Amino acid sequence: MMKFEGKTAVVTGGSRGIGRAVCLELAAGGANVVLCYAGNEAAAQETVQAVEALGTKALAVRCDVSDAVQVDALVKSAVEVFGRIDILVNNAGITRDNLLMRMSEADFDAVVAANLKGAFLCMKAASRLMLKQRYGRIVNLSSVVGLRGNAGQVNYAASKAGVIGMTKSLAKELASRGVTVNAVAPGFIETDMTAALSEAARSAAQGSIPMGRLGGPEDVARAVGFLASDDAAYVTGQVLAVDGGMAM
Numbered sequence: 001m002m003k004f005e006g007k008t009a010v011v012t013g014g015s016r017g018i019g020r021a022v023c024l025e026l027a028a029g030g031a032n033v034v035l036c037y038a039g040n041e042a043a044a045q046e047t048v049q050a051v052e053a054l055g056t057k058a059l060a061v062r063c064d065v066s067d068a069v070q071v072d073a074l075v076k077s078a079v080e081v082f083g084r085i086d087i088l089v090n091n092a093g094i095t096r097d098n099l100l101m102r103m104s105e106a107d108f109d110a111v112v113a114a115n116l117k118g119a120f121l122c123m124k125a126a127s128r129l130m131l132k133q134r135y136g137r138i139v140n141l142s143s144v145v146g147l148r149g150n151a152g153q154v155n156y157a158a159s160k161a162g163v164i165g166m167t168k169s170l171a172k173e174l175a176s177r178g179v180t181v182n183a184v185a186p187g188f189i190e191t192d193m194t195a196a197l198s199e200a201a202r203s204a205a206q207g208s209i210p211m212g213r214l215g216g217p218e219d220v221a222r223a224v225g226f227l228a229s230d231d232a233a234y235v236t237g238q239v240l241a242v243d244g245g246m247a248m
Contacts, residue, residue, distance in 0.1 A: 002030030003229045008082040010034045010074070012065050012122060013092030015044040017191040018141065021217035022089050025225040027051040027058070031087065034078040036063035038092070057082070065092045065118030075125040084133060087228045088126040090119040090140045090163075097152045108155045115159035116166075123170060127179065136179035137228040140167050141220075144187040144243045160185075164239055171237030180236040182227045187243025189215045210245030 009026045013019040014035025020043075023033045033051050037044040037060060044060040051058035059081055063074045078085050093115040096107035119140055130136025145153055146160025164183055171181040188194055188205045194214065197205065206214060223242045226232055241247045 002028075003231070004087070005030030007031045007086035008034065008078060008084055009087035009089065009228070010036070010078050010085055010122075010126065011089045011091060012036045012063070012118065013038070014089075015040050015047050015060070018186065018189060018217045018220050019089075019091040020047045020050070021221035022091060022224050023047055023051055023058070024054065025218070025221035026087065026089075026228065027054040027056045029225065029229070030056060032057040032059075032082050034059045034061060034074070034082070034085075036061050036065065036074050036092065038062070038064065065090075065122055066113040068121050071118075071121040071125050074122075075129070079129065085126050085129050086133075086135065087137045088122060088130075088139070089224055089228070090122050090138070092118055093141065093159075095153070095156050097156065099152055100154050103154060111155040112159050112162075115156070116162040119163055120166060123166070123181075127170070127174060130179045131174065131177050134178045136174070137232075138167075138170070138174075138179065138181040139224050139227045140181070140183045141224075142167070142183045142185040142239060144185050144241060144247050147185055147239070147241065147247045167239070168237045175236055180227070180232065182232070182236060183239045184220060184223045184227065185239050185241045185243065185247065186220045187215060187241070187246040189217060189220060191217060208246060209243070210248065213244065215242060215244055 009031045015037040048058040142163045143160040167183040
């Protein structure tokens with residue numbers, strides 16, 4: 001029996017990169033997938049097709065996760081189509097990098113709104129259903145930057161460290177009702193974000209990784225899949241670093 005058979009997963013930022021890999025990991029285990037995307041409908045539909053090719057059902061919903069009305073509509077759509085939400089993966093996120101002295105208030109606010117407030121709103125909406133079901137798996141995407149900081153990413157580091165704090169706090173609130181809340185903290189992963197790095201920055205990043213290479217989206221997806229499964233039924237409030245040893 002596939003470990004996610006009969007379950008429904010909502011994955012934010014699911015159209016590409018780590019989000020797409022997570023959608024495919026969960027679908028391969030039998031889950032139906034609702035993925036939300038910010039604006040790239042073509043990429044979202046590609047993910048839908050890839051999920052359905054694995055034999056499960058998929059739905060793409062455009063959603064700004066920093067907007068409570070849109071998040072509520074996302075959850076409503078998932079329930080209308082599939083009847084329940086068993087798994088929530090908060091993957092949506094953005095960067096607006098700059099040194100603190102050059103960082104605008106708008107860039108700080110945008111990153112915190114997407115990365116931190118977005119996760120808050122999605123957890124609040126989905127956890128209502130999970131409490132009634134007395135079952136749920138919430139997995140939040142933090143970052144190695146949230147664990148150790150990074151120059152030029154004060155806003156991103158703050159948002160990802162905040163995700164860890166929310167994860168641990170909500171885990172304590174929901175544990176008695178059969179709902180687990182955990183986080184995955186990726187290091188440098190081969191995505192559109194890291195593709196934009198200069199060769200010098202990429203080389204420096206790779207040199208800071210004990211395993212000597214960047215990770216792939218599938219490395220993160222497999223960790224998310226574990227935390228979303230019943231194999232991790234007694235794991236909650238934890239942060240699993242998937243970073244090739246960077247945060248040691």
